[in-house]
Amino acid sequence: MVTNTEKITLGEVQETLLIPLYFRAKETKKENGCIKDVEAAELVDKIDYDFSKFDSGKGSELGVISRTVILDREVQNYINEHPDCVIVNLGCGLCTRNVRLDLKQAKWYNLDLPDVIEVRKKFLKPKENCYDIAKSCFDETWPNDVKGDKDILIVSEGVFMYFTEDQVKQLIQLIKKNYKKSTLYVEVMHSLMAKHTKQHDTVSNTNASFNWGISQARDMAKLDPGLKYITEWNFVDEMAVLNNGLLFKISAKVNFFKNFCDKIAVFELTQ
Incomplete structure (x- = not known):
């Protein structure tokens, strides 16, 4: 652990x-605050980076908090129902x-590229039954590092929009090849939004670009015959709770917006 930035x-x-x-x-x-992520607060204080360039991204800020509230709640619900499950945090x-959730007897795997895992190991304390995998999610060997093949939950937030559609299909096929049945919680961006990285309120301040989106989340099931759409949790529903603004309340009621x-x-993904 480091003590200075x-x-x-x-x-x-x-x-x-x-x-x-x-x-x-x-x-x-x-x-x-709606969440308590002490580790995140500590990391921001330790990393030498100009975080202030994201301060104008009020939409992203609300979206991140909404996403965090949703996934914290729903992943905990999954663990409660499957206390000895296996969770792969894809693109972690x-x-x-x-750290925030009660993992019970679950095994948790954080999967990301080597540079990311290096930062995790440098700044974050290890936790029992939690493991880091320093590989690309397209590396066909990463499932070999995951112990267990029952009650598999794949969680991915803020990742798929940086892939091409062919890469999304490749990843789905890789998961399907290795697990008879798995559950996927995947953040999905609308195709129109994915075409406007330069107008994004925070990502536009980096050199990254969006590559993929889809007009209806359920349509992602068309990418592979093993995919079955179950449901979705829209960020704007949580935004309407977190923010009293009229725009969010209207958007949460009008499906078009x-x-x-x-x-x-x-x-649900099955072989």
């Missing part, structure tokens, strides 16, 4: 992991959900 080196897409980290830290430091970044917001889509 320290520069880190990340790839272009990997740098975007600092956006949710920063907003989780900001929310944690509020007197009545500096997510600390495994609501659909343009990111959501966590739930799928």
Whole structure:
């Protein structure tokens, strides 16, 4: 563990992991914050980076907090129902959900590229039954590092929009090849939003670019015959609770507007 600020080196897409980290830290430091992510707050204080360039991203900030509230709740619900499950946090970044939740007897795997895992190991304390895998999610060997093949939950937030559709299909096929049945919680971006990286309120301040989106979350099931759409949790529903603004309340009620917001889509994937 480091005690002073320290520069880190990340790839272009990997740098975007600092956006949710920063907003989780900001929310944690509020007197009545919706989440408490002490590790995120500590990391922001230790990493030498100009986080202030994200301060104008109010939409992203609200989206990150909404996403965090949703996934903290729903992943905990899954663990409660499957206390000895296996969770793969795909493209984990500096997510600390495994610290915040009660994992019971679950095994938790944080999967990301080597530069990200190096930062995790440098700044984050290990936790029992939690493991890091320093590989690309397209590396066909990563399932070999995951112990267990029952009650598999794949969680991926802020990741799929940086892939091409062919890469999304490749990843789905890789998961299907290795697990007879798995559950996927995947953040999905609308295709129109994915075409406008330069207009995004935070990602536009990095060199990363969106590559993929889909008009309806349920349509992702068309990418592979083994995918079955179950449900989705739209960020704007949580935004309407967290923010009293009229725009969010209206958007949460009108499906046309609501659909343009990111959501966590739930799928069952079988061989």
